[in-house]
Amino acid sequence: MALDVEATSELENGVSQARRPAEATEQRAPRVKTSSGAPGRLQVQDVAAWSLRAGVITSVSVMLLGLLVSFLRHPPTVQQMEHTRNFDYRFTALLSGILHGDGPSIVGLGVFLLVLTPIARVAISMVTFAIEEKDRLYAVITFFVLAMTLVSLILLH
Amino acid sequence: MVEPVRSALWLGEVAAASLAGGVVGSISGLGGGIVIVPVLTVIMGLPIQVAIGASLVSVIAVSSGAGSVYVKDRVTNVRIAMFLELSTALGAIVGAGLLAPILQSHTRVLYILFGLVLLTSLIPVLFKIAEELPQGVQNDRLATRLKLNGSYFDHRLNRTVEYNVTGIPAALGYMFSAGIISGLLGIGAGVVKVLAHEIAMKVPTKVSTATSNFMIGVTAAAGAGVYLHRGDVMPFIVAPVAAAVLLGAYLGTKLMERLSNSRVRQIFAGALGVVGLEMLSRGFGWRL
Numbered sequence: 001m002a003l004d005v006e007a008t009s010e011l012e013n014g015v016s017q018a019r020r021p022a023e024a025t026e027q028r029a030p031r032v033k034t035s036s037g038a039p040g041r042l043q044v045q046d047v048a049a050w051s052l053r054a055g056v057i058t059s060v061s062v063m064l065l066g067l068l069v070s071f072l073r074h075p076p077t078v079q080q081m082e083h084t085r086n087f088d089y090r091f092t093a094l095l096s097g098i099l100h101g102d103g104p105s106i107v108g109l110g111v112f113l114l115v116l117t118p119i120a121r122v123a124i125s126m127v128t129f130a131i132e133e134k135d136r137l138y139a140v141i142t143f144f145v146l147a148m149t150l151v152s153l154i155l156l157h
Numbered sequence: 158m159v160e161p162v163r164s165a166l167w168l169g170e171v172a173a174a175s176l177a178g179g180v181v182g183s184i185s186g187l188g189g190g191i192v193i194v195p196v197l198t199v200i201m202g203l204p205i206q207v208a209i210g211a212s213l214v215s216v217i218a219v220s221s222g223a224g225s226v227y228v229k230d231r232v233t234n235v236r237i238a239m240f241l242e243l244s245t246a247l248g249a250i251v252g253a254g255l256l257a258p259i260l261q262s263h264t265r266v267l268y269i270l271f272g273l274v275l276l277t278s279l280i281p282v283l284f285k286i287a288e289e290l291p292q293g294v295q296n297d298r299l300a301t302r303l304k305l306n307g308s309y310f311d312h313r314l315n316r317t318v319e320y321n322v323t324g325i326p327a328a329l330g331y332m333f334s335a336g337i338i339s340g341l342l343g344i345g346a347g348v349v350k351v352l353a354h355e356i357a358m359k360v361p362t363k364v365s366t367a368t369s370n371f372m373i374g375v376t377a378a379a380g381a382g383v384y385l386h387r388g389d390v391m392p393f394i395v396a397p398v399a400a401a402v403l404l405g406a407y408l409g410t411k412l413m414e415r416l417s418n419s420r421v422r423q424i425f426a427g428a429l430g431v432v433g434l435e436m437l438s439r440g441f442g443w444r445l
Contacts, residue, residue: 049229052374056221060403063396070393077160078167081393082203107392114214114399115381117221118374125239137303142239145375148246152340152379155254 042132044125051124055117063110070103119153122146170201171394172401178215179405183223184413184421185428186366187347188216188373189402195435197394205439209343210389213377215402216347220374222406227367230414232309234364237322238371240303241332241353245376248336253380257341267341268440275348275433281356282426289418290318291359299325309364312414320364324357331357339376343383347373348432351425362418366425 070076076084084104094112097105122145130139174196175189182189190212197208227233260267296306300322308319331353335346347369354365384390413421437443 045228045231045235048235049225052221052228053225056218056225056403060218060399063399066392067396075161075164076393078163081164081167084393085388085391104392107396111214111385111390111395114217115378118217118378122375138236138239141243145239145242145246148250149375149379152246152249152253153382155250
């Protein structure tokens with residue numbers, strides 16, 4: 001079974017390609033590097049994981065804050081909760097809602113941040129591929145993914 | 158019943174469905190809508206658009222929450238995800254920009270076709286339902302060129318599993334179709350992504366679902382504008398959904414890493430069947 005020499009050579013130290021993966025892998029450490037970045041540099045996986053976690057925890061906290069504010073000010077009935085819709089997603093309207101302490105507007109900000117999270121992950125990965133991993137091919141691929149994601153975000157409206 | 162108690166119970170109901178959705182979604186790589194949509198529509202009597210808006214938020218939250226764990230633990234193959242996202246993103250633009258205006262009046266037919274395709278694709282999945290790891294897979298040319306093969310530490314087998322990747326041209330086709338479907342129907346089409354990894358590329362199932370999980374967040378975010386604009390993302394629904402689904406996703410990742418590949422595939426197969434039937438029911442207008 002052919003192993004990719006480029007990806008494994010730095011770990012296997014030139015062990016024959018003919019070795020079967022099942023044998024070859026037993027001695028490996030759990031966290032195996034699959035990228036070809038230089039040791040000690042930031043890897044795209046760690047950067048992506050960090051940006052996703054930061055984004056999702058921030059946005060969900062903001063949404064819960066919005067829910068809390070709504071209930072502290074005047075608890076909505078089931079009827080109201082089922083029908084409160086139409087966030088005004090223009091940023092200025094959202095901002096003025098937040099400044100007036102409007103719970104649903106705060107939840108709206110959280111939704112905004114949540115939608116931005118995967119897009120930010122792509123952008124941050126692109127930078128990491130380019131600068132830290134010095135992987136030009138994947139930096140370009142990621143750039144096109146980012147560009148097309150933004151195009152469809154604008155197109156689909 | 159006192160009104161605040163009723164409100165709390167209602168929120169609890171939404172949260173319970175979302176917790177379950179988060180667990181199933183993070184293991185199967187589909188993102189949670191599979192549980193949330195039926196509960197919100199059938200049990201709680203909310204309109205389908207509202208349920209789909211909630212499902213969109215759920216997909217992004219599960220993708221990000223579970224993704225952060227799977228990526229850190231190297232179960233996700235980031236290179237496969239990035240490369241295939243090219244094809245999905247292009248498909249989404251073609252679907253939404255070129256095809257949607259032409260096919261807009263035929264959405265029901267599209268749902269039925271998609272449902273039938275999904276139910277048919279259950280067959281190859283069931284064929285290898287008991288297989289733990291794919292055997293004898295050779296990298297194809299593109300996979301070698303793009304360094305798509307990889308390895309992950311399997312907690313169940315207690316060893317590092319190395320895998321090769323094949324069938325990239327077919328996978329690009331799957332992903333392009335997944336994008337078209339997302340653009341046309343406004344759904345994440347995570348099932349098609351898992352199928353591309355499973356059937357075309359022959360990567361281990363945990364890598365399939367974790368990589369699909371990673372990709373669906375971007376696809377969902379790209380299509381979020383429509384739902385936000387229409388007001389389908391309702392504050393008192395999506396806030397409990399996002400919080401509970403995130404907790405569920407976290408539990409799901411802990412569970413998935415300890416399950417066998419074969420068990421993960423069984424869960425995916427079940428989910429695939431449910432999604433297929435759900436698409437048929439939308440197409441035929443059945444109220445489940």
